[in-house]
Amino acid sequence: MDYKIVMPVLSDTMDKGKLIKWRVKEGDIVHKGDVIAEVESDKAIMEVQTFKDGVVKKLLVKEGEEVPVKTPIAIIETEVEAKEEPKKEPKSQPKKPKEKPPQPTQKPKEETKEAAPAVPPIIQELLTTPITSIGGKASPAAKKKAAEAGIDIEALQTEGLLPKPAHLKDVEQEILKRYFTPKALQLLKDYRIDPYSFELTHKIDEEEVQAYILEHDIPQPFPLSSNRKAVIANVQNSAKKPVYFVYETFDIRPYENIKLTSLLIKTIADVMQRHPLTRAKLQGDNYLIYPNSNISVAVAKGDDLYMVVCKKAQAKSLEQIDEWVGGLKNRTYTPEELSGSTFGISNLGMFGITRFSAMINKQDCGIAAFGKLEQNRIKVTFTFDHRILNGVDAAKFVTDLKNSFKEQSDV
Amino acid sequence: MLYREALNKAIDESMAADKSVVILGEDVGRYGGSYRVSEGLFAKYGPKRVIDTPIAELSIVGNAIGMAIAGLRPIAEIMTVNFSLLAMDQIVNHAAKFRYMSGGKMTIPLTIRMPGGVSRQLAAQHSESYETMYSAVPGLIVLAASNATYAYHALKAAIFLNDPVIFLEHELLYPMEMEFKEIENFDPFKAEVVKEGEDLTILTYLKMRYDVLQAVPVIEKELGISVEVIDLNSLRPLDMKTISDSIKKTKRVVLVEEDHKTGGYGAEVIARISEQLFYELDAPPLRIAGEDVPIPYNRKLELASIPTPDKIVAQIREWSQANGL
Known part of the structure; x- marks a missing residue:
């Protein structure tokens, strides 16, 4: 396009101006703001600037000549700069990861608004061509996006790499494939990072994404499993209960070939038979006292925690219970097995913990937390629900339990 | 609050606030209005301000125009x-044009309330929706009230506007219990984003709003998407800003209207979207509208002739499969 520079009106009274000196010659590249000439008004000598980028096509006035204001003095060609003077190109064209003909990587909107400084002709052509002329079958939004990112929908559809018709999400996927390695994409997905937080000027690999994650300290989200959600609900509910703790140390002599947990379950189950409230659930205005000793046992499996219930434990032999305990780790549990208990046990002794306290499971009246067995002694912390067992009830139960373990170890 | 109570509240408060506000129509006075909208107003404001008219629509509107010119509202x-339709000449040729014909010297501060749409077995001659006709007349403002809150605020605004307003209601809405809240500086010309969503914009108005809201949870669950619902509220002028903001986000648009598809109001909306938002669209726009038949009397056929929640779900399902959603 031709852009005409006119003799400026430099003062209210000026009606003619004299061109004193040209600062450019025909064929020169000029940029917005460059001084192209000096002119003399009735008052002073001033500089004339160009307000557009381009090439000086023609100087219309000779030095020393006087012309009326607003007369064109020079013509600037505003389109052909790039091939004339590639060095001065203000924007470096990002390298394409694909060997396609150069297409715009910048948004056409922005480009046109900026009066297109030194744009390669092919881009200029694309920008002035309506988007509908971009080939392939795709939605308008997909074509617009493809034009912005230089995606050749038609070629990709011929190769079968894009569905027909292509929609926005297909083109977006294609853009991402172009700028991210598969591993990098996976990372973005894992960390739920918006790919457009990156500057899409080169192929981005895993390392770059990793660096971004470190720099911005982005956490990796891990969705909660349904079990984890259940555990959270369980402990939150448990934290609301009015509980108190009883601390004791038991003398326990483990049996050969029998797991300690099995011995604990069996002994507690037997003692529970003599203390009805340990078999009780609180429901409305009633205690529901169950005839059997149903004991929930904390089992860690992977990252998950389960409270698996050993039903009718008083009726089972120590060997039967040991077999049940032995099978716990390598199987899944039915909802049936995860409910129906009134008392629980948790054992962290195998991790070398000497003493800890535990949260009551669901509707249980209490739980016993066992630490590490040291010289046939073990530290136990009981958590009791005060709504079900008062201190005296708990004291009787714990003492009975303590004596039972002692008798076993004395035998 | 019942929808009709919201309308009654708007009229009552306007009449109390300004003595120039009068109502006229068939059975609006002693009977309290065919849909009980003007209930109680005759006793309160008397026969000079609540005027029962003969069954003569042309004269109702003609008289009202005369009153408006003379300074009443x-x-x-x-x-x-x-x-x-009987009052069409007065509405189109006089109410809409008087301000222009008088070079702006006179205005017609007139509100014409009228319910439309498919009710229950009122048959072809009592079931039409003419929003498309009134929206095509320069000089008229056309508002469509789907809910109590909008009905109250928009009717009040209409009464005190100095230009003629066609105020559309829907026969099935009158006895509906609705949420109501008073809003300061209410803009009757703004569409309402009823529900926000990311993947699909559904435009609707009047009673179809409720059918759409029933269909949306099913669509969202079945297609695993989130849907934005916009109630247009003002049909003329149309709030393209709200529509445009939504479509720029979701890239897909469905319009649900009860009126016949051919030449329906939705055709105008979709045409504007195509003109202004073509490059934002990631799928062809979809119109879910009434069938191109006079509304049948038989209840099953009547329902078959207009969109229902089930049909909305089915058509969006089919359309989404064909268009990569």
Whole structure:
């Protein structure tokens, strides 16, 4: 396009101006703001600037000549700069990861608004061509996006790499494939990072994404499993209960070939038979006292925690219970097995913990937390629900339990 | 609050606030209005301000225009939009054009209320929706009230606007219990984003709003998407800003209207979207509209002739499969 520079009106009274000196010659590249000439008004000598980028096509006035204001003095060609003077190109064209003909990587909107400084002709052509002329079958939004990112929908559809018709999400996927390695994409997905937080000027690999994650300290989200959600609900509910703790140390002599947990379950189950409230659930205005000793046992499996219930434990032999305990780790549990208990046990002794306290499971009246067995002694912390067992009830139960373990170890 | 109570509240408060507000129409006075909208107003404001008219729509609107020119703010009630055809010359040739013909010297501060749409077995001559006709007349403002809150605020605004307003209601809405809240500086010309969503914009108005809201949870669950629902509220002028903001986000648009598809109001909306938002669209726009038949009397056929929640779900399902959603 031709852009005409006119003799400026430099003062209210000026009606003619004299061109004193040209600062450019025909064929020169000029940029917005460059001084192209000096002119003399009735008052002073001033500089004339160009307000557009381009090439000086023609100087219309000779030095020393006087012309009326607003007369064109020079013509600037505003389109052909790039091939004339590639060095001065203000924007470096990002390298394409694909060997396609150069297409715009910048948004056409922005480009046109900026009066297109030194744009390669092919881009200029694309920008002035309506988007509908971009080939392939795709939605308008997909074509617009493809034009912005230089995606050749038609070629990709011929190769079968894009569905027909292509929609926005297909083109977006294609853009991402172009700028991210598969591993990098996976990372973005894992960390739920918006790919457009990156500057899409080169192929981005895993390392770059990793660096971004470190720099911005982005956490990796891990969705909660349904079990984890259940555990959270369980402990939150448990934290609301009015509980108190009883601390004791038991003398326990483990049996050969029998797991300690099995011995604990069996002994507690037997003692529970003599203390009805340990078999009780609180429901409305009633205690529901169950005839059997149903004991929930904390089992860690992977990252998950389960409270698996050993039903009718008083009726089972120590060997039967040991077999049940032995099978716990390598199987899944039915909802049936995860409910129906009134008392629980948790054992962290195998991790070398000497003493800890535990949260009551669901509707249980209490739980016993066992630490590490040291010289046939073990530290136990009981958590009791005060709504079900008062201190005296708990004291009787714990003492009975303590004596039972002692008798076993004395035998 | 019942929808009709919201309308009654708007009229009552306007009449109390300004003595120039009067209502006229068939059975609006002693009977309290065919849909009980003007209930209690005759006793409160008397026969000079609550005027029972003969069954003559042309004269109802003609008289109202005369009142408006003379300085009153009349609210004319036409029993249903179907009868408004009889008043068409007064509405289109006089109410809409008077301000222009007088070089702006006179205005017509007139509100014409009329319910339309498919009710229950009122048959072809009492079931039409004429929003498309009134929206095509320069000089008229057309508002469509789907809910109590909008009905109250928009009707009040209409009464005190100095230009003629066609105020559309829907016959099935009158006895509906609705949430109501008073809003300061209410803009009757703004569309309402009823529900926000990311993947699909559904435009609707009047009673179809409720059918759409029933269909949306099913669509969202079945297609695993989130849907934005916009109630257009003002049909003329149309709030393209709200529509445009939504479509720029979701890239897909469905319009649900009860009126016949051919030449329906939705055609105008979709045409504007195509003109202004073509490059934002990631799928062809979809119109879910009434069938191109006079509304049948038989209840099953009547329902078959207009969109229902089930049909909305089915058509969006089919359309989404064909268009990569």
